[in-house]
Amino acid sequence: MTPLVKAGTDWKPTSILQPWAGKKTLESTEFFLPYNDRMIKIAILGGSGYTAVELMKILLGHPNTEIVAVTSRQQDTPLVAELHPSLFRRIDLRCEPFNADHLLAKGVQCVFGCLPHGASMATLPALLDRGVRVIDLSADYRLRDPNVYAQWYGESHGDLAHLTQAVYGLPEVYGEEIATAQLVANPGCYPQTAILGLAPLVAGHHVNLKTLIVDSKSGVSGAGRTPKLSTHFPECNESVAAYNVGQHRHTPEMEQVLSDIAGDDVELIFTPHLIPMDRGIFTTIYAEPTRAVQPPELLELYRAYYAAAPFIRVSERLPATKDTANTNFLDITVRVVRGRIVVLVCEDNLIRGASGVAVQNFNRMFGYAETTALL
Numbered sequence: 001m002t003p004l005v006k007a008g009t010d011w012k013p014t015s016i017l018q019p020w021a022g023k024k025t026l027e028s029t030e031f032f033l034p035y036n037d038r039m040i041k042i043a044i045l046g047g048s049g050y051t052a053v054e055l056m057k058i059l060l061g062h063p064n065t066e067i068v069a070v071t072s073r074q075q076d077t078p079l080v081a082e083l084h085p086s087l088f089r090r091i092d093l094r095c096e097p098f099n100a101d102h103l104l105a106k107g108v109q110c111v112f113g114c115l116p117h118g119a120s121m122a123t124l125p126a127l128l129d130r131g132v133r134v135i136d137l138s139a140d141y142r143l144r145d146p147n148v149y150a151q152w153y154g155e156s157h158g159d160l161a162h163l164t165q166a167v168y169g170l171p172e173v174y175g176e177e178i179a180t181a182q183l184v185a186n187p188g189c190y191p192q193t194a195i196l197g198l199a200p201l202v203a204g205h206h207v208n209l210k211t212l213i214v215d216s217k218s219g220v221s222g223a224g225r226t227p228k229l230s231t232h233f234p235e236c237n238e239s240v241a242a243y244n245v246g247q248h249r250h251t252p253e254m255e256q257v258l259s260d261i262a263g264d265d266v267e268l269i270f271t272p273h274l275i276p277m278d279r280g281i282f283t284t285i286y287a288e289p290t291r292a293v294q295p296p297e298l299l300e301l302y303r304a305y306y307a308a309a310p311f312i313r314v315s316e317r318l319p320a321t322k323d324t325a326n327t328n329f330l331d332i333t334v335r336v337v338r339g340r341i342v343v344l345v346c347e348d349n350l351i352r353g354a355s356g357v358a359v360q361n362f363n364r365m366f367g368y369a370e371t372t373a374l375l
Helices: 050-060 100-105 119-123 146-153 171-180 189-203 250-262 295-305 351-365
Strands: 005-007 010-012 040-045 065-071 110-113 133-136 183-185 212-218 268-274 281-287 312-314 330-337 340-347
Touching: 040 050, 050 065, 050 351, 110 351, 133 351, 146 250, 171 189, 171 250, 171 351, 189 212, 189 250, 189 268, 189 281, 189 295, 189 330, 189 340, 189 351, 250 268, 295 312, 295 330, 340 351
Parallel strands: 040 065, 040 110, 110 133, 133 183, 212 268, 312 330
Antiparallel strands: 005 010, 212 281, 281 340, 330 340
C-alpha cells in the first residue's frame, strides 16, 4: 500500500495493495502457476476451536478447496462433527495426530494453522521445509523482531529461520506480497480494526503519530473455546470489563504495521474490553489531526483509500456489530468531535477477525478472486 500524498489542500490516494520493499517471499516458479479451477487440498491444524469451525464452514463452500485432514492434539481421535455438531453430515473426517509426512501423502498443498501461539512455531517448520504453503492463525509469525515477541509473549521465538520469510496477512496492506508468500501470518482480530481504521490517516501523516488511542470491545468468543473463569457465564454476563490494560499482546502488532504504512514510528495506547455477547468487535479510535478537518473530507479520504478493497465498507452512518456479524466485512465511519478525529470500526471477530481473512489470504495466494466463498 502506497501512503497517501498531500496535493495542495486535498488528501489524495496514490495506489493501494503495493508490496513492501525488502520483504521475503518464495521465488520458486511453482508458486506462480495458474491454479484456476484446480482443487487445492487443505489441512487444518488444531480443529477443535471456534476459528477452526468457522474456517471449515467457509472452505466447505469454496469451489476450489477440499479439506482432506483435520488434526487435533487431543489423545483420542474424535470425528470433526463430534467436536462441531454444526458440521454433521457436512464433513466426515476424523481428527488425527499431526504428522507432516502423512499430510504430504494425502496431497496437502495448503495448511491453515489454528494452533495456539508457541505450538505453531514448534509444528509448522516440518511443513514449511517440505514446501507446503501455510496460513498461520496464531501470533507466532506476526512480529518481525524476535526480541519484541519475547518481550510481549514471555518466551523466545523458536523458528527464526521462517520468521524472516513470513508475510503479515492483511490483504489491504500487503496484498501483493501475500500472493507469492509461502508463510502468511494471519492478523489478530483487534489489530485489524485499529490498523484499517487508522491507515488512511497515518499514511499521509494527517494525525499525530504518537498520541493515538484505540479503545475496543470484544465478544466472549474472542477468548477462545477453552473454559476459563473470566469467560464463565456468571462471571461475564451482564458485565463489561477491561483487561490487560497497557499490556495486551496485540499492541506491538498494531504499531508494527501502522509504522510500515506511515513510514515512521507509530505509538498508541490500546485498551481492550470484554463485553457480554458471543461475537463481534467494536473499536473507537481517537486521533489528533495535524490541521483542521471536516467529516465529509475524511469520508472522501477513506472511500478513496479503500476503493479497491472489497471488504472495507466506509459509510456515513454509525456502524454496529450486528451489521458485520457472520461476514468478512469491516465497517468504518469517521467523525470530528472538538477538533479530534473519532474513527469507529466494527467486525466479526471470528470471520473478518480470523477465519474469513485467512480465506481471503488463501484466495490471493492461489490466484482466486479475493471474494471467493466470502460473499
